[in-house]
Amino acid sequence: MRTFPIGGIHPSDNKEWSKDRAIEVLALPNEVKVPMIQHIGAPSTPIVQKGDKVLTGQLIGQAAGFVSANIHSPISGTVTSVDAYPNGQGQRRIMVVIKREGDEWMEDIDLTPELKRECSLSAEEIIAKVRNAGIVGLGGAQFPTHVKLSVPDGQKAEVLIINGVECEPYLTSDYRNMMERAEMMLTGVEILMRAVKVERAVIGVENNKPDAIAHLRDLIARNNYKGIEVMPLKLRYPQGGEKQLIAAVTGRQVAPPPALPISVGAVVCNVSTAIAVYEAVQKNKPLIERVVTITGKTLGSTHNFLARMGTCVGEIIDLAGGLPEGDVKLLNGGPMMGRAVVDITAPLIKGCSGITVLAGKEAARGTELACIKCGKCVSACPMGLEPYLLSKLAKLQKWDMAEQHNTIDCIECGCCSYTCPSYLPLLDYIRIGKQTVMTNIRARANANKK
Amino acid sequence: MNSLVLTVLTLSVLGVLLAVVLYFVAQKFKVEEDPRIDDVEKMLPGANCGGCGFAGCRAMSEALVSRDNIGSLFCPVAGGEVMKSIADFLGKAAPEKSPMVATMRCGGTCEKRPKVNHYDGALNCAVVNTFYVGESGCAFGCIGYGDCVHACKFGALSLNPETGLVEVDADKCTACGACVKACPKGLFELRKKWPKNRAIYVACRSKNRGAVVSKVCKAGCIGCGKCQKVCAFGAITIDSHLAYIDPEKCKLCRKCVNECPTGAIHIVNMERLPKEPKAPATKAEPKAATPNVATKVENKVEPANK
Amino acid sequence: MATRLFAAPSPHIHGGENTRRIMGDVVLALLPALAVSTYVLGWRVLFITAVAVCSCVVVEYLIGRFLFKGRTTICDLSAVVTGVLLAFNLPAGIPWWIVVIGSVVAIAIGKMTFGGLGCNPFNPALTGRIFLLIAYPVQMTDWTTGVPDTLSGSTILPTIKYQPELVSQLDFMQMFGGQMNGSMGEIGALALILGGLYLLWRRVITWHIPVAILGTMAIFAACVGAGYGGALIYELPLFHLLAGGALLGAIFMATDYSTSPMTHKGMIIYGVGIGVITMIIRLWGAYPEGMSFAIFIMNAATPLINKYCRPKRFGC
Known part of the structure; x- marks a missing residue:
């Protein structure tokens, strides 16, 4: 069975807590806060004002540039404020607050539940629809999908890879999507294949989800989805990383930055993104809702909700029995790459595939000890870096040396910190090193331009 | 005995030979350098802190010696007097900085x-x-x-x-x-x-609105503008809900300190101005304002100084 | 009890492995060898080991407490490992005060002068052993005092060194089971291999260093044995792997984290270097045994190996 070539770890996946919970449609929230930045790139420009009436699916934030994404109203009602509110990390961002009145959708959105398979649109039309719908990578990275699908001149996509790996422990939203909304997903894959003009699509699924693999294979054979295959992958974190997945599926390694996946002829999309693409292209439905896992060992109950964007995170947690008492760490995403949430009034955003609640001992980090140079971080790093060295260089602010040691290759998967027997916060420091080096590189590039 | 002589002889010859080689190599690769660079470096504090903008004291002294106009070079650690003596030594105009x-x-x-x-x-x-x-x-x-x-x-x-x-x-x-x-x-x-290490400054950098500031911090600047109104020297500006005291214009009159509802203006090594009829406060640090402060920027708030 | 929200950058979970567990595993892996040694050489083995462990821990505690003035580091059990390894490198009949001196050198000079765990360039136990070997050569090579008569006679390494043909008269099964002369920890080949397998299974060490060292030694010895012709091609390698500190060094001493390279490629180079140097000293050097010096020399080369054996960068 295939997997990526170097490094990696085997965290216990903890998916049993929520994997058998069917997707529930969350009751409509009475108020939503919609951030104008839910993607990588330039923040969108709000095009509504206080007092405006909006319908569900109406454009409220205009993408500011190519690498940016449109934002639509997740509910119908009145805009009560356009102002800075704290996000999950407490940072104030421009958000549009909408108070709900009923649930009136935009007229052109097709709300019928029937599957609509045939699609005769051209690649450009599909990409335009994806762009208008404001679709971003739903696996967590939030990279605008239309940018990924726009294959640059002179380059050619050979294979579309669909990321059904979900290697993050705890999270099960992609799994539930594959089990319950597989037909929508497969149709979305067909549309994506048209968009990037490839004949072959591979859905990578880790072998800890045998039922999903069987289910998808069954549907593909039964309903004649041409050119789509399901590839079981050997369980290993971070298989869901874009470069790792490409290496696992095709055996080709994407060169270090600034090379992109397209340089080896691959385009990667998440399974949930494929569903969003299906809805946008076939049903004209913009990205206003997603499946989000709410899970944790100490929660009253665990769920997989289909929730509207902008729903208050605190309200979702209340539906799962509220926050446990004592020491708690609330995560937007899974425990390996998720971001800690410190403000529960923050809204649900496009990239949030799950809310993980760690409590008690699980929430706290271990005590830092001295590095014993065991080299476990070096063996675990999937990018072939030396985390112990990069971390030390960043701590000593030796940015030039950190650059020489390829710190910008780091994908922030966290394998190094996970595996360190001395509980060193390796990634914490590597991240500041990476950010500083990136800034330095950009500054140099700008200086050269002038 | 013979071997001893031989050993001494061999080593001596070897030593002389290597010394000759070293001499010629040193001559060949000699780097001409202004000897004043060494002198200037000795006059500098040798902290290598980079406060001057150069990588270290050596780089700074090279710049001091090589540049004609050293007006822009200043070692903050050494201070004005040392810079003046260096400038005198080099015969250039001394950079001045307070x-x-x-x-x-x-x-x-x-x-x-x-x-x-x-x-x-x-x-x-x-x-x-x-x-x-x-x-x-x-x-x-x-x-x-x-x-x-x-x-x-x-x-x-x-x-x-x-x-x-x-x-x-x-x-x-x-x-x-x-x-x-x-x-x-x-x-x-x-x-x-200032002399005697006196200082006055706004101890806050929050550019948020007053209501947002006071939600998280009771000592933050809420941008109410009272200090700006009372300042007779135009030293205080307010930008994005944040007051700033220009040290070049400020005369240390301290009127603003009593006006500030949150005590965000700090004074160091100075007494507060006496509150009109009452006895002067003894503490340098003003007390916190009551929590109801600054829910509105225009709120009239009693300066909490009792 | 109220809810307290924690915040930290990712990752938020940990694999659960920690320094103390690793060191504990090493101690555990050394126990079979200790048992064999005690069985063969008598209770004095336990006494010497206890003296070494206690003095190592005490020295580390005192230095940490009064010189570093920091949190004590004895809880990570690394001083215990150093103590056991040092004792394993000593003959059973050694006077106890020499053991104490060795422990002080191992911890104080070999480890703490460089900043404690993880900062030492040389294996601390080896530092202690080499110091003792040079300072007390007589006591350090006296394998008979305080030992039952069953194993009297000089050790076999120097004998074979000058008369390699005698190797065919040795009983390898006896050597394997621990019936041979040597330092306390060197004699139970089977027990040491068991310990090594345990460490491999617990992923404390990888196979690269031990296999590289032992493989190099075997090939080297086979080549030399070929020069004598006949059965020596097989017997000389087997002898060199079982005799002296080859197994103890290859499995437990050379794999010390902070003094060995980080990458697998580096580990192989390091292991081959140790194997070659060991054999050169064993065959042509002044000392009968070369394992300690070989590891010591390659310890010094480790930073260089780390510099040139970088992991393979993804995508290159």
């Missing part, structure tokens, strides 16, 4: 700005700043893990465990500017150093 001191502009003590979450990552301000707002919820305030303290080569900064804030020892501070670069929140400013 003495400066680093100032940490955050007054959000643990008491005034309580922690609302528990940070559990690497104890480093830059790390905190990479991913979230900080333990207090104020996006502008002191994080308190001492990146600046580590950056200071003169031991002028220290973390006060009671307040959770960094304090500057004005006598030790050389205004090298390392802390200005180290602080991810940009809380440090090199400000004019």
Whole structure:
């Protein structure tokens, strides 16, 4: 069975807590806060004002540039404020607050539940629809999908890879999507294949989800989805990383930055993104809702909700029995790459595939000890870096040396910190090193331009 | 005996030969250098702190010797007198700068700005700043893990465990500017150093509206503008809900201190002005305002000084 | 009890492995060898081991407490490992005060002068052993005092060194089971291999260093044995793997984390270097045994190996 070539770890996946919970449609929230930045790139420009009436699916934030994404109203009602509110990390961002009145959708959105398979649109039309719908990578990275699908001149996509790996422990939203909304997903894959003009699509699924693999294979054979295959992958974190997945599926390694996946002829999309693409292209439905896992060992109950964007995170947690008492760490995403949430009034955003609640001992980090140079971080790093060295260089602010040691290759998967027997916060420091080096590189590039 | 003589002889010949080789190599690869660079370097403090903008004292002395106009070069550690003597030595015009001191502009003590979450990552301000707002919820305030303290080569900064804030020892501070670069929140400013280490400054950098500031911190500037109105010298400006005192214009009259409803204007080594009829306050630090302060910017608030 | 929200950058979970567990595993892996040694050489083995462990821990505690003035580091059990390894490198009949001196050198000079665990360039136990070997050569090579008569006679390494043909008269099964002369920890080949397998299974060490060392030694010895012709091609390698500190060094001493390279490629180079140097000293050097010196020399080369054997960068 295939997997990526170097490094990696085997965290216990903890998916049993929520994997058998069917997707529930969350009751409509009475108020939503919609951030104008839910993607990588330039923040969108709000095009509504206080007092405006909006319908569900109406454009409220205009993408500011190519690498940016449109934002639509997740509910119908009145805009009560356009102002800075704290996000999950407490940072104030421009958000549009909408108070709900009923649930009136935009007229052109097709709300019928029937599957609509045939699609005769051209690649450009599909990409335009994806762009208008404001679709971003739903696996967590939030990279605008239309940018990924726009294959640059002179380059050619050979294979579309669909990321059904979900290697993050705890999270099960992609799994539930594959089990319950597989037909929508497969149709979305067909549309994506048209968009990037490839004949072959591979859905990578880790072998800890045998039922999903069987289910998808069954549907593909039964309903004649041409050119789509399901590839079981050997369980290993971070298989869901874009470069790792490409290496696992095709055996080709994407060169270090600034090379992109397209340089080896691959385009990667998440399974949930494929569903969003299906809805946008076939049903004209913009990205206003997603499946989000709410899970944790100490929660009253665990769920997989289909929730509207902008729903208050605190309200979702209340539906799962509220926050446990004592020491708690609330995560937007899974425990390996998720971001800690410190403000529960923050809204649900496009990239949030799950809310993980760690409590008690699980929430706290271990005590830092001295590095014993065991080299476990070096063996675990999937990018072939030396985390112990990069971390030390960043701590000593030796940015030039950190650059020489390829710190910008780091994908922030966290394998190094996970595996360190001395509980060193390796990634914490590597991240500041990476950010500083990136800034330095950009500054140099700008200086050269002038 | 014979072998002893032989050994001594061999080694001596070898020594002489190598000395000759060394001499010629040294001659061949000799680097011509202005001897004054060494002299100037000796006059500089030798802290290699980078406060002048150069990599170290050697680089600075090279620049001092090679450039014709050294008006823009200044070693903050050595100060004006040393720079003057260096300029005299080189026969150039001395750069002039008034003495400066680093100032940490955050007054959000643990008491005034309580922690609302528990940070559990690497104890480093830059790390905190990479991913979230900080333990207090104020996006502008002191994080308190001492990146600046580590950056200071003169031991002028220290973390006060009671307040959770960094304090500057004005006598030790050389205004090298390392802390200005180290602080991810940009809380440090090199400000004019008044005699007797007196100082006045707005101890807040929050550009949020007053209502937002007072929600997380009771000592923050709410941008009410009272200080600006009372200042007779036009030294105070308000930009994005934040007051700033220009040290070049300020005459240390301290009228603004009594006006500030939150006590965000700090004075050092000075007494507060007496409150009109009443006895003068003894404490240098003004007390906190009542919590109802600044829910509206225009609110009339009694200066809490009793 | 109120809810307290924690915040930290990712990752938020940990694999659960820690320094103390690793060191504990090493101690555990050394126990079979200790048992064999005690069985063969008598109770004095336990006494010497206890003296070494206690003095190592005490020295580390005192230095940490009064010189470093920091949190004590004895809880990570690394001093215990150093103590056991040092004792394993000593003959059973050694006076106890020499053991104490060795422990002080191992911890104080070999480890703490460089900043404690993880900062030492040389294996601390080896530092202690080499110091003792040079300072007390007589006591350090006296394998008979305080030992039951069953194993009297000089050790076999120097014998074979000058008369390699005698190797065919040795009983390898006896050597395998621990019936041979040597330092306390060197004699139970089977027990040492068991310990090594345990460490491999617990992923404390990888196979690269031990296999590289032992493989190099075997090939080297086979080549030399070929020069004598006949059965020596097989017997000389087997002898060199079983005799002296080859197994103890290859499995437990050379794999010390902070003094060995980080990458697998580096580990192989390091292991081959140790194997070659060991054999050169064993065959042509002044000392009968070369394992300690070989590891010591390659320890010194480790930073260089780390510099040139970088892991393979993804995508290159």
